[in-house]
Amino acid sequence: MRKSQELATYGQLALDGLHREYPYHLSRLVLSSGSIDSPRSMTPVFFGCFDWHSAVHGHWLLALAMRHLPGTPFADQCRAALRCSFKPEAIHKEHEHLQERPGFERPYGLAWLLALVAELHLHEDDEVRAWRESLVSLESLALDHLRSWLPKLAFPIRCGTHAQTAFSMGLIWDWAEVAQDIEMIELLRSRSLDFYGGDRDYALHLEPSGEDFLSGSLGSASMMTRVLDSTSFTSWLDETMPELGRELNLQPVTSPDPSDGRLAHLDGLNLSRAWMLWDIAECLQDGDQRQDALRESAGLHRQKGLVAVSPEHYAGSHWLGTFAAYMDTRMLHPA
Numbered sequence: 001m002r003k004s005q006e007l008a009t010y011g012q013l014a015l016d017g018l019h020r021e022y023p024y025h026l027s028r029l030v031l032s033s034g035s036i037d038s039p040r041s042m043t044p045v046f047f048g049c050f051d052w053h054s055a056v057h058g059h060w061l062l063a064l065a066m067r068h069l070p071g072t073p074f075a076d077q078c079r080a081a082l083r084c085s086f087k088p089e090a091i092h093k094e095h096e097h098l099q100e101r102p103g104f105e106r107p108y109g110l111a112w113l114l115a116l117v118a119e120l121h122l123h124e125d126d127e128v129r130a131w132r133e134s135l136v137s138l139e140s141l142a143l144d145h146l147r148s149w150l151p152k153l154a155f156p157i158r159c160g161t162h163a164q165t166a167f168s169m170g171l172i173w174d175w176a177e178v179a180q181d182i183e184m185i186e187l188l189r190s191r192s193l194d195f196y197g198g199d200r201d202y203a204l205h206l207e208p209s210g211e212d213f214l215s216g217s218l219g220s221a222s223m224m225t226r227v228l229d230s231t232s233f234t235s236w237l238d239e240t241m242p243e244l245g246r247e248l249n250l251q252p253v254t255s256p257d258p259s260d261g262r263l264a265h266l267d268g269l270n271l272s273r274a275w276m277l278w279d280i281a282e283c284l285q286d287g288d289q290r291q292d293a294l295r296e297s298a299g300l301h302r303q304k305g306l307v308a309v310s311p312e313h314y315a316g317s318h319w320l321g322t323f324a325a326y327m328d329t330r331m332l333h334p335a
Contacts, residue, residue, distance in 0.1 A: 160212025
């Protein structure tokens with residue numbers, strides 16, 4: 001019961017922002033004079049939650065809540081909100097917008113779009129299946145943009161914010177498993193080995209940066225847990241982060257100002273570190289002495305991160321619920 005209550009709490013944050021148009025952070029290639037309009041006019045499905053990618057994963061969170069909380073009043077609220085969003089004319093407008101801008105929200109927002117589609121695919125509900133079918137055009141377009149981009153990417157992007165390659169590749173991998181897209185899985189496997197397979201001696205002492213919500217080092221490791229078997233991953237970790245879980249145990253961080261949108265990123269870092277540390281521990285060979293330390297560190301990060309998941313500051317509330325829910329799908333009850 002407690003986990004259901006937590007999911008409803010996370011979902012309520014997304015619900016509160018899903019169709020809230022302002023404040024809004026606009027990230028859009030301007031193609032001509034007069035082409036900037038209100039967020040709702042430009043992207044009429046994903047116009048709330050402060051920015052496009054947060055609106056996308058806010059929809060993901062409501063769909064997740066519907067599946068895990070069936071028959072509850074909150075699930076009914078989620079359904080009503082998603083029904084309001086997924087209208088054919090609005091989806092068509094989103095498709096036009098994305099088609100004209102191949103680099104828009106690449107990779108982070110596009111990866112979350114695929115995560116949303118994957119979540120809808122898991123529902124056994126005629127209305128939800130219809131929503132999924134209505135998003136096929138957007139799904140296909142996002143895949144086209146990612147498939148044309150990934151082979152050309154000369155180096156991975158190792159930052160701790162939206163552009164990070166590893167985290168988005170993980171979301172895309174998870175979509176590909178649900179969609180049984182073997183071609184995409186092989187592309188991601190190949191690119192992961194190119195990007196991270198030969199890595200050595202990550203500088204963990206330099207993390208985090210002041211506005212990180214992802215760890216570059218742990219993000220790469222989380223992706224590699226999907227690509228390598230336990231034996232190979234254990235050897236890879238010995239080369240990249242030999243001290244992790246031995247001499248070094250990461251400690252949770254504190255945001256100096258949760259009302260500042262960029263500084264609030266550190267609250268999300270605790271949540272993402274939690275699931276990434278858990279991913280690493282789960283992929284190590286059974287009996288590896290690092291597992292207990294990594295799981296303990298993951299638990300501490302989870303505990304600290306959840307303290308910040310509240311409606312007090314919209315700078316964090318519009319997205320932290322999603323990170324909390326995603327964390328719990330990886331640590332507590334796999335999708």
